[in-house]
Amino acid sequence: MLDVAVIGGGAAGFFAAVNIKILHPDKEVQIFEKSSTCLGKVKISGGGRCNVTHHCFDPVVLSKFYPRGSKELISVFNRFNPQNTIDWFEQQGIRLKTESDGRMFPITDDSQTIINCFLDFCKARKIAIHTRAGIKSITKKDNHFELQLETEVVSCRKLVVSSGSSEVFWNVLAGMGHAIVPPVPSLFTFNIKNDLIEDLPGLSVPKASVKLNVEKSLLKAFKLNDVECTQSGPLLITHWGLSGPAILKLSSIAARLLHHVNYQFEIQISFSNLKLEETLEVLMSFKSQNTKKQIINTPLFDIPNRWWNRLHALTFENTYITWSDISKKDLNKLALNLCAYPMKVDGKSTFKDEFVTAGGVNLKEVDFKTMESKIIPGLYFAGEVLNIDALTGGFNFQAAWSEAWVIAQSV
Ligand SMILES: Cc1cc2nc3c(=O)[nH]c(=O)nc-3n(C[C@H](O)[C@H](O)[C@H](O)COP(=O)(O)OP(=O)(O)OC[C@H]3O[C@@H](n4cnc5c(N)ncnc54)[C@H](O)[C@@H]3O)c2cc1C
Structure with missing residues (x-):
């Protein structure tokens, strides 16, 4: 049985998996990604340069850039804010630079730098990445979850859901009792x-x-x-x-x-x-x-x-x-x-x-101290799957990094 399974190989999923492994090197963490490649949105983000975060370090000021989620994110940003993002990537050997409007990019101006950072880490620390591995359904058992793939079932003790704006997966979550705020386009x-x-x-x-x-x-x-x-x-x-x-x-x-x-x-x-x-x-x-x-x-x-x-x-x-x-x-x-x-x-x-989706898992059903579901213990959320979205400028990724970091501290 896996210690932690992560559903969705995007920004939020990778940041959660990597940080869990940093804190718990001996635990078995695996990523399940529906498509044939991971981090597709990171690749095209910021015009191919990846606008990683924004030069704004006050959690309250930062929270104002989120039309949905601003109140809930303050405590999350108090624990992991853009300065922590800068330091985190610096520790992985990636320096970020700030543009005149506050947007921050890797100095390479290439989103592949961020992708390589995550993929190299997973390879070195043995986080298995399963591509073409869409999760069809989740069954909650007493002390674990069973994830239904196309032809097999995987069991895990803790589950991180970072499936982005997937209507299909929101339906899976709705079937488990979560209220989903209907998705509409933003930006x-x-x-x-x-x-x-x-x-x-x-x-x-x-x-x-x-x-x-x-x-x-x-x-x-x-x-x-x-x-x-x-x-x-x-x-x-x-x-x-x-x-x-x-x-x-x-x-x-x-x-x-x-x-x-x-x-x-x-x-x-x-x-x-x-x-x-x-x-x-x-x-x-x-x-x-x-x-x-x-x-x-x-x-x-x-x-x-x-x-x-x-x-x-x-x-x-x-x-x-x-x-x-x-x-x-x-x-x-x-x-x-x-x-x-x-x-x-x-x-x-x-x-x-560029677009994001407004809508997703109802924020009232998530404990923002841990990012754990209040309805299904052991299940955690990060990224666009939640009813949180921001203006352009690196804020959407920052929310994903911060939420995923909080998950790593709490699983
Ligand atoms: C063109 C474009 C440019 C952008 N540029 C920026 C930018 O520069 N800065 C910024 O802050 N934001 C940017 N954004 C927004 C940002 O990309 C998203 O907010 C962010 O990628 C959300 O990350 P996520 O991990 O939650 O979701 P995603 O990156 O969407 O990842 C979710 C993953 O889950 C997988 N998945 C879905 N269902 C299943 C399933 N059933 N089983 C397994 N896997 C599943 C999906 O295939 C996907 O890979 C941009 C968005 C777009 C579209």
Whole structure:
């Protein structure tokens, strides 16, 4: 009988297996992976560079990057945070570097470095990795588990479930009595057809804010407020609509609500990242100092020329209007177009193939001091199988490392 079986050869599964073996070298730990190769998502993560973690060391601040799981993760991050991740990989001979936005990557800029680290460790410490070994069902016996594979049954004393976002396996867990929060996509871009952005892919505004324009009752039903539903950051035009950090954050925070409205909704964009009165103030001040200049030649708020031209055309009939010519009414119209521009969203697209799933094992059924199931003793969870997900930036892997580390301490 195995001491520990790990279901799922992804980031969470490997980190759990390796750390269990570090603490208990004499125990038999084995990984069971359904597909023909392990760590497939690590390989493609971060554009092939693997964004391992984020340069953020305060557990409370870090927890804010998780629209689902933030409360539960604080205690987990108190025990294993990004500094521990940095130290852990350093001990395995892998140095991480920080980019200007806080994302951390191996200095090799190659996700294979992380994969090799895990595979080499397993080889050296004799952690058997079974590929094409999907677990079909689990039977809980008095003191052990029986795992049904295609043609054989494997028994283990403790079981780590790190099967990622697998609908099939969530059904297995549901059959064992666990409540599964229905999965919906998170981290996506918005499909938009609008004259303001048509045929301008690649252009971006460095500081914009995007507000979700939905009824208050809907916000309340999804436990969201106006502050959470207004996200700021760079905004990028794509071939299909809008992307960039402001959009991705909104897609993650409102993932369940946006799924509910079938990705048909309205957003309001502030290209100035300011409210109406503040935008008007900036415009008045600029007008008083630049009376003779043509508005079309003086883009504000770092809006690229071609994008500013579109805003100009939507606001003024006269192409050559100068700042001194502008009426109070038109100034107001310009300000409104700059800070409260409405756009209809019609569907979603994936962001650089990157996505996570919101949903999974209900967090109320997991003891976050140990990551053990409160329903089935001896069964532990780590990674995307849980109803935990984060914004982009290395946070999803950090949650997987931290949860897996806690499991290793408790099994
Ligand atoms: C393109 C892309 C890029 C990403 N980049 C980043 C990034 O740079 N940084 C970051 O933090 N996050 C990133 N993410 C998110 C991150 O990859 C996931 O959050 C993370 O991989 C989750 O790890 P996991 O081990 O829980 O699940 P997974 O990595 O999905 O592993 C689960 C494993 O379980 C196996 N499995 C499922 N069912 C069974 C079964 N019945 N029996 C046996 N095995 C089974 C699956 O085949 C899979 O290999 C990215 C995601 C994508 C899609």
